[in-house]
Amino acid sequence: MPDPNPGALGFLETRRSRPAKTLSGPTPDREALRQLLKVAARAPDHGKLEPWRFLVLAKPALDRLAASIPECGATLGIELGKIEKAEAEYALAELAVVVVASPKPSDKVPEIEQTLSAGAVCMQLLNACLAAGWGANWLSGWASHDRDWRERNLGLMPHEWIAGIIHIGTESSAPPERPRPDLDAITEWIDR
Numbered sequence: 001m002p003d004p005n006p007g008a009l010g011f012l013e014t015r016r017s018r019p020a021k022t023l024s025g026p027t028p029d030r031e032a033l034r035q036l037l038k039v040a041a042r043a044p045d046h047g048k049l050e051p052w053r054f055l056v057l058a059k060p061a062l063d064r065l066a067a068s069i070p071e072c073g074a075t076l077g078i079e080l081g082k083i084e085k086a087e088a089e090y091a092l093a094e095l096a097v098v099v100v101a102s103p104k105p106s107d108k109v110p111e112i113e114q115t116l117s118a119g120a121v122c123m124q125l126l127n128a129c130l131a132a133g134w135g136a137n138w139l140s141g142w143a144s145h146d147r148d149w150r151e152r153n154l155g156l157m158p159h160e161w162i163a164g165i166i167h168i169g170t171e172s173s174a175p176p177e178r179p180r181p182d183l184d185a186i187t188e189w190i191d192r
Contacts, residue, residue, distance in 0.1 A: 011127075011130075011131055012127075015127060015130055016130075016177075017126065017130075017136065017137045017138065018130075018135035018136060018137055018171045018174075019137060020089055020092070020093065020137040020139055020167040021088070021089075021092060022135065022171050022172050022173060023093070023094070023135045023136075023137065023167055023168070023169030023170065023171060023172075024094060024169050024170055024172055025094045025169060025170060026169075026170055027094045027095035027134075027168055027169050027170070028095070028129075028132075028134060028168060032132070033056065033095075033097075033168075035132075036125060036128045036129055036132060036134075036168075037054055037097070037125070039124060039125070039128035040054075040099075040121050040122075040124045040125035040128055041121070041124075042124060043117060043120035043121040043123075043124040044117055044120055045117060047108070047109070049104050049106060049109055049114065049117075050104075051101065051102055051103045051104050051109075051114035051115075051117055051118060052099055052100060052101055052102055052117065052118040052121050052163065053099075053100045053102050054097055054098070054099060054100070055097070055098040055100060055154060056095075056096075056097055057093075057095065057096045057097070057098060057165075058095060059093075059094055059095070062090045062091070062093045062094075062095075062096060063090070063091065064153070065090040065153055065154075066087050066088075066089075066090035066091035068143075068149065068152075068153050069083060069086050069087040069090065069143055070083055070087060072143050072146060072148075072149045073086065073142075073143070076142070076146060078142060082142065086141050086142065086143055089139060089141065089167075093167050093169070094168075094169050095167070095168045095169060096165050096166060096167045096168065097125060097165070097166045097168065098154060098162055098164075098165050099118055099121050099122045099125065099162070099163045099164050099165075099166065100118075100154075100156060100160050100161070100162060100163065101114070101115055101118035101160060101161050101162070101163040102118075102157070102159070102160045103115065103159065103160075115163070118163035118164075119163055119164070121163065122138050122163050122164035122166060123138070125166050126138050126166055129166065129168050134168050134169065134170065135168070135169055135170060135171030136166055136167065136168045136169075137166070137167045138164045138165070138166055139164070139165050139166075139167060140162055140163075140164055140165055141165075144162040144165060145161075145162070147161075150162060
């Protein structure tokens with residue numbers, strides 16, 4: 001017989017990411033963030049492969065990344081509005097954690113499963129932040145998908161990419177509720 005955890009289920013039923021632009025300080029201190037990262041690292045890791053790692057971005061690093069966006073956007077031919085939006089996401093942020101997908105050579109675990117593990121870490125970190133009372137949002141954006149930008153600005157290796165950037169802070173206002181997926185439209189029951 002299962003041993004339900006109604007509090008955890010209630011949280012998961014009502015969890016809601018907070019828009020990054022509504023987040024400000026204060027942010028978790030180093031010890032509180034270490035606890036959140038410890039929870040995130042409890043995601044499935046495929047036999048201790050741990051095909052991911054964390055980069056913690058404090059305000060000076062976020063400002064440096066914001067300053068790098070216009071040149072990257074111009075080089076890639078990104079439209080001005082998208083460049084300004086990406087620049088603001090970094091410039092307005094107080095704290096973010098980059099979850100780096102870092103697949104390991106393995107005869108047992110295909111790269112796609114390692115990539116999904118990095119995504120699970122992003123979700124686990126997002127939920128840990130929200131459960132601890134912080135506002136948080138999982139973003140990435142066009143710059144994070146550019147290999148040159150990732151390697152030059154974040155020191156990623158050629159085989160690595162960004163699974164997600166989790167912005168963390170104090171929310172200035174609760175977002176309005178939004179419609180959720182129609183389960184009947186996305187669920188198929190196979191009984192045979």
